[in-house]
Amino acid sequence: MNYQEAIRYLRSYKRNTGELSLKNLDKLLDYMNHPEKKLKFIHVAGTNGKGSTCKMLSSILRSAGYKVGLFTSPFLETENEQIQINGQVISNEDFAKVCKKVKDFSSYLMLDEIPTEFELTTAMAFQYFYETNCDLVVLEVGLGGELDATNVIETPLVSVFTNIGIDHVDYLGKTIKEIACKKAGIIKENGIVISYEQTKEVEEVIKIRCEERHSRLIVADFSNLKLHQENLSGQKFSYKQNTNLSLSLIGEHQRKNAAVVLEVISQLQMLGYKVSPNAITEGISYVTWPGRFEVLCKKPLVILDGGHNVQCVEAFAEVLKQFIQGKKATVILGVLADKDYQGMIPYLVPLTKRFITVTPKNSRALPSIQLAEELSKYHPLVSSYTSPVEGIMAALRDAREDDIICAIGSLYMAAEIRDCFIHE
Missing domain, CATH: 3.90.190.20 (Mur ligase, C-terminal domain)
Structure with a gap:
């Protein structure tokens, strides 16, 4: 299988026309001996800011010396942009190789059990990150949370919520509360949860879900953000003890996303991951994210x-x-x-x-x-x-x-x- 053949194979299972479910992907991963269970995840859900948040997290952790897998969607130009390690997109050759493996495993499934394109790509990402011995994986939710393909993982190191608003109403519900409930489905037992400052209704949904799952909730405190300078090239700001940070992404919402990221890093440090102040400053300064202002x-x-x-x-x-x-x-x-x-x-x-x-x-x-x-x-x-x-x-x-x-x-x-x- 070459790259073009891999793309044709994936696109032949383009969209889910029925109800969302994790059972087909879970069955496929079972045949694959569950590569996702051998990885450490930071799981990121939300409506807006997921991609920027994931990019900041992976950049900081990479600067700290970790081998970091990054899975995001959608892509801008080519499908393999979705799977990256330390800022490097998976090569066409490796994309085709890992796709062939997933295709071979999926041949064990009944025809009506074949996962969707996104589920197959998610399985490919898990396999690739496992084979390449990633220390950490920053995993962006594709759609919603509870029944998103990425939610087959067990309790991650940290679950993260960016800003939650109205979107994908056909799948997630017509009210903000319904949507928040679906997204809060990524919260698992005995986890750590970091959240953007949400509206009261959304915050209550996340808080209740954390209580039900015995997970600890930390909400970023935007009152601790201080803007020093901003122009079309970027911005300089501080958050709590993190001072003189430079970010090429502009806008107040990107500072707020950065505050969420810094809270995640703080929790990882408490879990024993070594991330120096210099790695934080350097990692933030390296972030670029095409198509965002x-x-x-x-x-x-x-x-x-x-x-x-x-x-x-x-x-x-x-x-x-x-x-x-x-x-x-x-x-x-x-x-x-x-x-x-x-x-x-x-x-x-x-x-x-x-x-x-x-x-x-x-x-x-x-x-x-x-x-x-x-x-x-x-x-x-x-x-x-x-x-x-x-x-x-x-x-x-x-x-x-x-x-x-x-x-x-x-x-x-x-x-x-x-x-x-x-x-x-």
Whole structure:
């Protein structure tokens, strides 16, 4: 099996059309002699900030000298981005090798028991991290928590919750309490739980679940965050005893994610993991995360953000306001049809001089013409293009050096837009 054959195999089990369940993956892992039971995990759930949090954690632990596996989703450009060790993406050759192993094991299952693409990729990650002797694995939840493929693991070193909000309502529930209950399903017996400062309703759900599972809960204290400096290149801040931290990711929400990360590191230190203050400072400073308020060009200023729900767009708008100083931007917007795109619009309209709608490369994408019709109810200048590349090219054609262009709405269009700048 080569890389392309591996991708074709995985995509043939694309989506779960029935109820979510862990039984098929657990059965597959049983045939594989449970590689996940031989690994140490930090398990990260939430609605927004999971990827950034995972990236910070893995970077700090790598700087401390540990061999760190990182499993995240979705990917921007290629499937193997989801599986990394110490910042290095799994090679195409190793991806194909481990996929072949998982395929061979899955042949023991009945045809209707074959896991989904994400479950198979999760099994591949477990096998690869085990074979390469990772000291620690930072494991990002894909969807929800309780019935997510990553939740087959036993009690991790630490369970982590980033900011929880409304998203994936078809799977997780229509209220914040229902969604929080599903995400809190990652809390296991006698564990350590670190949480972002949540709304009262969400915090109560997590607190009750911790009590039921005899787990200890620590909530990051954002009142201990102190911002020293921030610009489009990054920010300098302190949290508790961690002073003069430099982070390339900007915005208050990223400082808050960092506070959660530092609480996790503190608990790992108490468990005996050696992470020096220098490793923390160095690890934080090395973090990059493409597609998160990423500056692709300065003249004109082009900002890319993969924000795909109302909370993300609200946070993006707050950060943008800081830096555009009363000016308005050309906003390229592309969304998936199952997202609350109507809820995003009020945060973007006050900052926008012109909207350009595009269709992300995903089967669930909302056609750009349909999005343009919706936006026209709120803004007089709206144009529609089929692809993200056509949209960014149209914006650049009309832009002056001091203009601002923002692309937001879905990570599924981020890779195409990045390629126009990164590989030009």
